[in-house]
Structure formats: structure tokens, C-alpha cells
Amino acid sequence: MAEHVGRAIGYLYAKQLLAYSISNLVVNSDDVNTIQTLGLATSGLYNGLTNNWRNDLTILIPELFTLLNPKPTVIKQSTTSEFVNSVLSTNGFTVSYLLSQAMAQSGLVIDPTYISDEGSWRQDFTIQIFDEENKKYFHFEMDIAADPSFDMILISKDSSSDQFGWLYQKDMNQFESIPSGGVASNYAGRLIRYRSNDSESLTRGSVYYVRLRQKDDLEIHGYVTSSMVVHT
Amino acid sequence: MITFENYKTLTDCLGSIYVYGSDCLAEITATNNLIDNLQEDNSRTYDYADLQSAINRTDQIIQNKHVMPSKSLLTVVRKLQINILNSYASIDVFLSTGSIKVSINFASLSEYAGFSISSGNIDLG
Numbered sequence: 001m002a003e004h005v006g007r008a009i010g011y012l013y014a015k016q017l018l019a020y021s022i023s024n025l026v027v028n029s030d031d032v033n034t035i036q037t038l039g040l041a042t043s044g045l046y047n048g049l050t051n052n053w054r055n056d057l058t059i060l061i062p063e064l065f066t067l068l069n070p071k072p073t074v075i076k077q078s079t080t081s082e083f084v085n086s087v088l089s090t091n092g093f094t095v096s097y098l099l100s101q102a103m104a105q106s107g108l109v110i111d112p113t114y115i116s117d118e119g120s121w122r123q124d125f126t127i128q129i130f131d132e133e134n135k136k137y138f139h140f141e142m143d144i145a146a147d148p149s150f151d152m153i154l155i156s157k158d159s160s161s162d163q164f165g166w167l168y169q170k171d172m173n174q175f176e177s178i179p180s181g182g183v184a185s186n187y188a189g190r191l192i193r194y195r196s197n198d199s200e201s202l203t204r205g206s207v208y209y210v211r212l213r214q215k216d217d218l219e220i221h222g223y224v225t226s227s228m229v230v231h232t
Numbered sequence: 233m234i235t236f237e238n239y240k241t242l243t244d245c246l247g248s249i250y251v252y253g254s255d256c257l258a259e260i261t262a263t264n265n266l267i268d269n270l271q272e273d274n275s276r277t278y279d280y281a282d283l284q285s286a287i288n289r290t291d292q293i294i295q296n297k298h299v300m301p302s303k304s305l306l307t308v309v310r311k312l313q314i315n316i317l318n319s320y321a322s323i324d325v326f327l328s329t330g331s332i333k334v335s336i337n338f339a340s341l342s343e344y345a346g347f348s349i350s351s352g353n354i355d356l357g
Contacts, residue, residue, distance in 0.1 A: 001263050008259035011252040012298065018245045018252075022308070025238060025245075034234045037315045038308065045304040049249075056293050060260075063286035149357065207248070207255075229255070 001064055005057060006096035010231030012053035013098050013205045019046040053098060054105045061099075061106045081109040088114040096231040097204065116232040119201030122193055123228060125212050127168070128221070129188035136216040137182030140166065140192055144202075145209045148227070154208070155200055160215070167193040182216070202230045233319050236330035239312070246309060247337030253298030260291050301344050309345040327353040 023042040029035055065079045068087045084103075088095065088110070095103070097118065100110040127138065139160035146152040159166040159178050167175040168183045169190040183192065192212075202208060208230070211223040234242075264287050267280050301309075313323055320326040323342070327334065333355035334342070342349055 001266050004259045004263040004266070008256045008263075008294070011256035011259070015249045015252050015298070018249050022242060022245045022249075025241060029234070029238065031234060034238070034315065037311050041304070041308045041311045045249075045302075045308050048302060048304045052297070056297065057290055059293075060286045060290040063283045064263075067280075067283055207252070227255070229252075 001067075002093075002095055002099060005060065005064060006099040006231045007229055009053045009057060009098040009102050010096070010205065010229035011207075012049075012056060013231070014207055014229050016046070016049045016051075016053065017205045019049045022046070054102050057102050058106045061103050061108065065103075065108065079108065081107070084108055085111045085114060098231045117198070117201070118232060119204060119230060120196050120232045121200075121202055121228060121230050122195045123210055123212075123226075124191045124193050125224060125226075127183060127185075127188045127190055127192050128214060128224075129185055130214075130216075130221055131185070134185075136185040136218075138185065138214045138216055139178075139182045140194075140212055140214055141220075142194055142210065142212045145211075148209045150209065150211060154202075157194060165195050165197055167195065169193070185216075204230050204232065206230055234312075234315060236332055239316070239326075239330070240332050240334075242312060243334045243338040243342075246305065246312075247335040247339075247341060249305060250301055250341045251337045253294065253300075257291065257294045257299050260287060260294055263287055264291070301341055305341070306345045309341055309347070313342065313345065313347040323347055324350050324353055 019042070023046045026034060026038045026042045062079050065084050065087075068084070087093070094114050094116040095110060096116050100115050103110055123142065123144075125140075130136075139158070141159075142155075142157045143150060143153045144155040146154055157165070160182070163178045163180055166178040168178050168187060169192075170176045170187075175191075175193055178192075196202075206229070207227055209225065209227050211225040213223045214221045264284065267284055267287065270280065316323055316326045320329070326332075327349070333353055334349060335355055339349045339354045
């Protein structure tokens, strides 16, 4: 859930960054008329969006972390920074930088140890089934691009040649590395996950386009496309 | 007069600002769906009512502030289009002259602002 909320904040942050670039483009324009016509309106848009991402989820965030309390009581305990940090530590979890900033707005201060590395990202896909009759073993090819038409591919990964960073959902809350022989088709419906390494960091607040396709010994299936915002 | 290149950049950014509100809302909805799944898990005894209430209130905030185009966003779009209409007979003539296609997101936003764009000048790809 924290991942979804982190991405939600990521999109709000992305709006702020875009408004900033619009305002800059107008102010730095060579055309006086453009500056006069649009200057005030674009800076108004930027000011309106600045810090929205810190404020707009402050109702949700304390409730989200109250859920982690293992001993729900009739009298609800308020969520504290100490409690959240201890849960993150116990479970080996990290939260995104943008989420940690929005949490600070709710009075929850996250220890930097538990904040994800800047620019790191992960991508989940549901494993599809193509042939219910025969058991197969799937590998996955993924491209990350800066544009929706995939003309500017930044990262390409293939789990059949290198399994590093690739995980599959073995049980409900358990992810394991993809075996070199691939993921069996009886895991269809569960998630496949790619987790970036240090050299694959992307820009915080930027939106990237992702496509993934499954392949087995006999064929390569069609792409599934999505987009992601980097919120770490 | 704004350049064709700057117009294209501005409209792409404005279209993205518009659509990212919906993307944000989709993530909040996904959170809500996860709660639904947890509630079906009888082994968990938590009361999710407060969390769902918080999600629903957040959903409304995002809906009102980010999915619906804000007044300031529409103001920028209107001023941009009026700026073009000072020099061209219509937005479509300007787009055709510069061989520009605007994004579908911006076209939708522009429609909201009262300036419709013909489908031939929209990048539907």
C-alpha cells in the first residue's frame, strides 16, 4: 500500500516539476508578448502545485501506518515515528523519499536509513497464462523508455540472459529470485517484479514508459505496456 | 508570438499535468482495492473502517484538486490559445501551419477550456 501511496505522491510531484519547467520556458522566452501573456498565469500554476504532494495525502498517511500496529485496541493508539521506524526496521522495508516527506507533514519522521535510494524503482507485472494444457517456463523481456512510442529506450532487461534483479511472487508476501530455467506457468496470476540496481537509477518525479513480454521455449508473447513515476 | 516548438513543449507539459491527476487517483484506487482484498482475508482481524474512510476522503481531494482541471491550469491554457488567436484565424490553422499535432491529453484539456481542436491536429497514436 505504501508503494501505491508513494507513486500517488510521485504523480503530484511530477505535476509540480512540469509546472516549474513551463514557468521557466515562458520566463526565458525571447518573445516579450509570450512573457506578458503567460508569465503570471504559469507562475500561478506553479505556486498552486508547489507542495501539494506534501499536503494532499496527510489524512491517509497516519491511518496507513496505524494498520501496521500488531495490537489493535479499542482505544486507538496514535502512530508515532518511533513505531513506524521500528516496523520498517523489523521488516527490512524502505519507503520512498516523497512518501517520507509527506509523512513528515503528518509528524512522522522517518530515519534516513529506511528511505529508498534516490532514483531506484521497481516494476511489477502479473504473470499471464497462454496455454492451460501444457506446463511451460517463462522468461521476461522488459524495456524502459522515455517516450510512450519506445523510440528512446533507456534500459532493456532479459531474465533469460541475466536473472539479477528479477523476482517472482512465490507466496502471497514472498518474492524469490527467478530461477535460470524460468518461472513455471502454474505461477500465472502472481507477480513478476524487476528491482533496479545502482546503475539503473532514474530521475525522481519523471514518468517513464515500460513494456514487458513473456517468452517460453516456443514463442514470444505480446507486450504489456504501462507507465511509472519515479518516487524514490 | 510563441514559437511552434515552444507551443508543442508547453502543450505536452500541460497535457501531462492534466493526466497525472488521474494517474495519482488510480494509485489511490489501487490502495483501496488492496484493502478490499485484506478484508476478505478472514485470518486478519483489523478494522479497516478508519483507513477506508481516509482513503475515500483522499480520493475526493485528489478528484477535486487534481483530476478536474484546476482554475489555474485552465487559465494557462486559455491564455496560451488566445495568444495564438491574436495572430492566427484559428488554433487549427496555427497547428496545420506548423505541422504540429497536440497530445490527446492537451486536446481534451483545451476542449475543457473552450478551445476545441480538430482530430487531424491531434496525435492519436
